[in-house]
Amino acid sequence: MELLLLSNSTAFGRKYLEHALEPISEALGGTKEVLFVPFALADHDGYTSEAAEALAPLGVKVRGAHTGNSVDLVKDAEAIFIGGGNSFRLLKALHAQGLVPVIRDRIRGGVPYMGSSAGTNMACPTLRTTNDMPIVQPTTFDALSLVPFQINPHYVERSPDSTHMGETRSKRLEEFLEENDVPVVAMREGTWLRRSADRLALGGSEAGGVLFRRGSSPVQLRRNADLSDLLEVPARFDL
Template sequence: MKLLLLSNSTQHGREYLAHALDTVTGFLPEGGRLAFVPYALSDHDAYTAQVRKALEPAGITVRGVHESSAPVDELHACDAVFVGGGNSFRLLAELYATGLRQAVTEAVRGGMPYMGASAGTNMAAPTLRTTNDMPIVQPPSFETLGLVPFQINPHYLDPDPGSTHKGETREQRLTEFLEENDVAVLGLREGSWLRVTGDRARVEGARPARLFRRGTPPEELPADTEVSELLRHSPRFDRRTNGE
């Protein structure tokens, strides 16, 4: 498989995808046709136009899967797929409704390059359980695409030592997740991403990632750290909370 999983698509003070544009255009097939999945936001046309503006100057043709009456056929007519960010629950519900959940999984396992950002990166994990989003809709299940066997937390935020906010930090929330589920969680800070090529996986980008595992302290992973061993572990989930 070929995966490029971005923590974020927009970096503060920069245009859409500008912080990772060289990486993105180098990952996508040159001169290819890209299937864009815009379902995480409500305005699919505006979202697709934003992606076109960023990528078509590099010679990449962008097709929103919603622009076809048969989104699965549109996917199969393209050379790569990009699942954009927004609300993960809304995105997953639409992937189920359109048949794209199964179709994307099969296409990517068959060799189609997959790029995700934020919610689209969440989709690459086995389940939705480490998203930051509010469940504004209820998908049929929490099961996502399962392209990697570990969980991902995009937009990972470090605790602010000066904050007076008494709610859980991101680290506390992920620790709670690990109390119920035995599976690694890769926290991707903004500006970082994960690249998977076959049986190799590497953290890349401008900032380190943070790895959470049950029973061990969180581990800092500088950019260019190989994490291929994460691809070889089978997760164990608490089935009571899978939306089934």
């Protein structure tokens, strides 16, 4: 499989996808047209236009998955890009349109896949480590399972001088691990995961990320960390 999983699609002071054009070009590997899945946002036309404008400098055309029979479009796609937004709305749409098994089969068959934020969540076995509000109810939390571990995009830690007493992101991930035995890669802004066949690495910003495992202390991940071993770790849910 060829995967590029972005924590975020827009970096501070940069245009949509501008901070990641180089890894996007590498991941697409000469692909001339990308099927964009805009279902995480309500404005499908506007979102698709934004993706098309962002990828134009790479000479890549963009077609929206909403512009025809979505299953047929996925079956014919050279590459697939699922954009960010609300991951509950996104997953509900993917299941409602019968896209989950079709996308999974295409990607496992070698079609390049790119996700950002909610689209990155979709690459996991389940939705459970998203940050989003459940504004709709999917029929199931089961996602694409393109990787066997979980991801938490947009990972942030509470500032030491903060007086906020609510749950931190790390606390929520620890609660997830109390019920499930699945590694979680928490990705800070500006980072991405790049999978090529059986190799997996963390790229992007120097900020890196954090690896959470059940029964272990969180491990800080540096840029270019080799995470290939996570592709072989079994996932156990609802313990």
